[in-house]
Amino acid sequence: MILLDPRQGRSTIGPTECGLLDPTQRTLADQFYRRYGSRMKTRPAHQVWAIQSDSLLACLCLQPVAEGYWLTNLFVDPAHRRRGIAQQLIDTARIGVAGPVWLFCNPQLQALYVKSGFEICSQLPERLADRLERYQRSKPLIAMTTSD
DSSP, rough: OOBBBBTOOOOOEEEEEEEBGGGGHHHHHHHHHHHOOOOOOOOOOEEEEEEEEESSEEEEEEEEEETEEEEEEEEEOOGGGGGGGGHHHHHHHHHTSSOEEHHHHHGHHHHHHHHEEEOOOOOOOHHHHHHHHTTTTTTEEEEEEEOO
């Protein structure tokens, strides 16, 4: 796996690397999602962030929107959950971008995002507000954002 240089958001934690995937490596993230039966997939506009050791342990995508980013597709290998991997990945990705970051999450995951500096928000860019409204027709989601 190729990770971009430290100025682009890379950090090393023990034998694990956390950072922004080189755009030529996005297929690794798509394969990771499929391995676990997830319907998530990367898009050309996404920055794809990952944590890897011998293999990918977690991925997330940041999509430019308004003056910030929309965090999507966060997934952690089930065998590695509850070890702080998601929080490390979120924190590293947030450091690597400027502007606010928005996300939609299941209310049960709110505490995870609060630990990374997110709070519930009621004001979203129009594009995200429309999307949230559609998504909420079929599942409970809350909108959160960073206070940057």
